[in-house]
Amino acid sequence: MPNLKDELHHSGWNACSSCYGDASKRRNRLILPSLISSRIYVVDVGTDPKAPRIHKVVEPVELFWKGNVANPHTSHCLGNGDILISCLGDPSGNGKGGFILLDGETFEVKGNWEKGEKVPPFSYDFWYQPRHNVLMSTEWGAPKVLADGFNLADVEKGHYGRHINVWDWNSHTYIQKIDLGKDSIPLEIRFLHNPDAAEGFVGCALNSTVHRFYKTEKGNWAAEKVIEVPSKKVQGWLLPDMPGLITDILISLDDRFLYFSNWLHGDIRQYDISNTRKPKLVGQVFLGGSIIKGGPVTVVEDKELQCQPEPFVIKGKRVQGGPQMIQLSLDGKRLYVTSSLYSGWDKQFYPDLVKEGSVMLQVDVDTERGGLKVNKNFLVDFGKEPDGPVLAHEIRYPGGDSTSDIWI
Numbered sequence: 001m002p003n004l005k006d007e008l009h010h011s012g013w014n015a016c017s018s019c020y021g022d023a024s025k026r027r028n029r030l031i032l033p034s035l036i037s038s039r040i041y042v043v044d045v046g047t048d049p050k051a052p053r054i055h056k057v058v059e060p061v062e063l064f065w066k067g068n069v070a071n072p073h074t075s076h077c078l079g080n081g082d083i084l085i086s087c088l089g090d091p092s093g094n095g096k097g098g099f100i101l102l103d104g105e106t107f108e109v110k111g112n113w114e115k116g117e118k119v120p121p122f123s124y125d126f127w128y129q130p131r132h133n134v135l136m137s138t139e140w141g142a143p144k145v146l147a148d149g150f151n152l153a154d155v156e157k158g159h160y161g162r163h164i165n166v167w168d169w170n171s172h173t174y175i176q177k178i179d180l181g182k183d184s185i186p187l188e189i190r191f192l193h194n195p196d197a198a199e200g201f202v203g204c205a206l207n208s209t210v211h212r213f214y215k216t217e218k219g220n221w222a223a224e225k226v227i228e229v230p231s232k233k234v235q236g237w238l239l240p241d242m243p244g245l246i247t248d249i250l251i252s253l254d255d256r257f258l259y260f261s262n263w264l265h266g267d268i269r270q271y272d273i274s275n276t277r278k279p280k281l282v283g284q285v286f287l288g289g290s291i292i293k294g295g296p297v298t299v300v301e302d303k304e305l306q307c308q309p310e311p312f313v314i315k316g317k318r319v320q321g322g323p324q325m326i327q328l329s330l331d332g333k334r335l336y337v338t339s340s341l342y343s344g345w346d347k348q349f350y351p352d353l354v355k356e357g358s359v360m361l362q363v364d365v366d367t368e369r370g371g372l373k374v375n376k377n378f379l380v381d382f383g384k385e386p387d388g389p390v391l392a393h394e395i396r397y398p399g400g401d402s403t404s405d406i407w408i
Helices: 060-067 152-156 343-349 351-356
Strands: 029-033 040-044 053-058 070-077 083-089 095-102 109-111 126-129 134-137 163-168 173-179 186-191 199-204 209-215 221-228 232-235 246-251 257-262 267-272 280-286 298-301 326-328 334-338 359-365 372-381
Touching: 029 070, 029 083, 060 070, 060 095, 060 109, 070 126, 126 186, 134 186, 163 186, 163 221, 173 221, 186 246, 199 246, 209 246, 246 326, 257 326, 280 372, 343 351
Parallel strands: none
Antiparallel strands: 029 040, 040 053, 070 083, 083 095, 095 109, 126 134, 134 163, 163 173, 186 199, 199 209, 209 221, 232 298, 246 257, 257 267, 267 280, 326 334, 334 359, 359 372
């Protein structure tokens, strides 16, 4: 990249399954929104996949002037070829739940997607399901508050989100909010992949819960808690109670399994969601985290574990940080994992991660009965980059994947 401190965070494609039937579309441009600088990079990965090149840079001023938004996050392509990107705030760093549209051919900023004056106070991730005329978005927090680290007092002051926001897909208007509780901070949201499905899941970071959201008989939307990861009572940490901090979730393409990462506790979990109202834990693996043996944190009360996990070592390297972003292979048999959340929070919770760089790991999945096992032969060490350690975040497949493709 030609600039530093952009904070490349999430990413998306210029075309995906929503463009099915249009033979002219190619998944050949990677969309890279920058969470701090508010730039958007469009990267050509089609001309030479092994040597990506910058195709276009959308400068922050374009978002500021044409949409009064900033801090772009999630990118999804639309069936009409345009690209929709959620934004966390306004140009002053305040929270604002808006969106920006890019032209799918020129990548020029077309303006806001949303219509009307009513918008949520925060934004983060989103997913849409046109057959039910709905887009769902979530809430992290105000960019100027979360930029340098986490402070629980900011949650009490209302600077972090607690809602799923419901939008009318056709009219682009904000129509409903679903309150998940003051300590929730809902981040990643996923509908089931079946385009007829009127339900999905959202992971809440701070209270470490997963909620199932669904369409009611009345035609509006509701949510119910279906998974809760108990906090651990600890000594030697920021707070006396340590949450799991669910920071990423995904659903396998066959809608059978749900996966999520506990960035602080250090584990990845696999749930059978054949019954979406009663997910069943079928796999779990620890890949580091804040409660490992020999670290600064002592667990004094744990409702799940008998003892603290061992440090995670692979190919002679002790892995710093905890599992964060996850991506599942199309056949569901390989789960890839990175360890960086966001540079400001990495520095606060895992300073050694920043010094040594993050990693990418592979977890083998039992798709018959459930179960997770680390592939001890797979390690990408981003601490060995030529210009020094880097912090890797989201993973994308050239052929599409379970968190970028939406079927309509």
